[in-house]
Amino acid sequence: MEVFSAEISQSVALTIELASVTTVILLVIGVPLAWWLARSKTLLSDAVTTMIALPLVLPPTALGFCVLVLLGPNGPGGVLASFWGERTLAFTFAGIVIGSVLSALPLVVQPIRSAFIAIGERPLETTGAFRVYVFTTISAPLARLEFVKAAVVGFSHTIGTFGVVMMIGGNIPGRTKVLSAYVVEYVQASRWREASVIAGGMVMFAFAAVFTLAFIDRYCARRGA
Numbered sequence: 001m002e003v004f005s006a007e008i009s010q011s012v013a014l015t016i017e018l019a020s021v022t023t024v025i026l027l028v029i030g031v032p033l034a035w036w037l038a039r040s041k042t043l044l045s046d047a048v049t050t051m052i053a054l055p056l057v058l059p060p061t062a063l064g065f066c067v068l069v070l071l072g073p074n075g076p077g078g079v080l081a082s083f084w085g086e087r088t089l090a091f092t093f094a095g096i097v098i099g100s101v102l103s104a105l106p107l108v109v110q111p112i113r114s115a116f117i118a119i120g121e122r123p124l125e126t127t128g129a130f131r132v133y134v135f136t137t138i139s140a141p142l143a144r145l146e147f148v149k150a151a152v153v154g155f156s157h158t159i160g161t162f163g164v165v166m167m168i169g170g171n172i173p174g175r176t177k178v179l180s181a182y183v184v185e186y187v188q189a190s191r192w193r194e195a196s197v198i199a200g201g202m203v204m205f206a207f208a209a210v211f212t213l214a215f216i217d218r219y220c221a222r223r224g225a
Contacts, residue, residue, distance in 0.1 A: 007173055008182065008198075015179040018093070018165075019158040022100040026154045027147065029101070030108040035135055037109070038116035053106045060103065064167025067099045071168065096169040096176050103164045104157045108150040115146040149216050156209035160202060 037045050055063050071077030077089035089095040119139050162180040169176025186195035
């Protein structure tokens with residue numbers, strides 16, 4: 001197999017699609033969740049914060065196994081899949097999207113939550129307006145660069161994910177086999193050249209992502225944000 005074969009190209013497209021869909025879902029879910037966690041001071045919010053942070057300390061394979069059970073025929077995922085005639089969400093693109101979202105959620109929610117905490121309650125006290133109005137007109141615009149940084153981190157994390165996706169989706173070409181799986185496959189087959197090319201490309205992508213974050217921080221410092 002050549003390094004840039006049709007199968008590899010298909011895996012690159014799948015990986016980018018997975019990262020794109022995951023990032024959109026992360027922002028849709030993560031921004032309002034971070035806003036609520038930044039404002040709430042209840043035990044429930046503490047419990048939710050703890051649950052969100054679990055992927056940071058759980059081994060990816062353990063997280064993947066837990067999600068696999070939930071998505072299987074006997075879990076909620078099986079019930080959901082039955083509505084369109086399937087038995088499970090495991091080993092599907094939808095399944096690896098769910099796993100990727102859960103894996104990257106703390107990387108998106110925590111920095112946005114910190115940004116909302118830094119803004120404080122002053123906008124709400126000053127305007128006396130409803131919280132939704134304050135969020136959409138004041139807090140969200142002030143935290144917009146954190147949204148961008150969170151999107152970059154979520155996208156980049158998903159590009160490099162492997163353990164969670166492997167447990168939930170396996171390595172089905174064209175359906176769940178992401179690019180990082182080929183690094184492991186090539187190393188196991190002692191195909192060092194191919195593994196080096198793919199790993200090198202992922203290193204360059206990671207460098208570009210981290211450099212983008214540093215550029216955003218420098219921009220914020222110049223603007224006094």
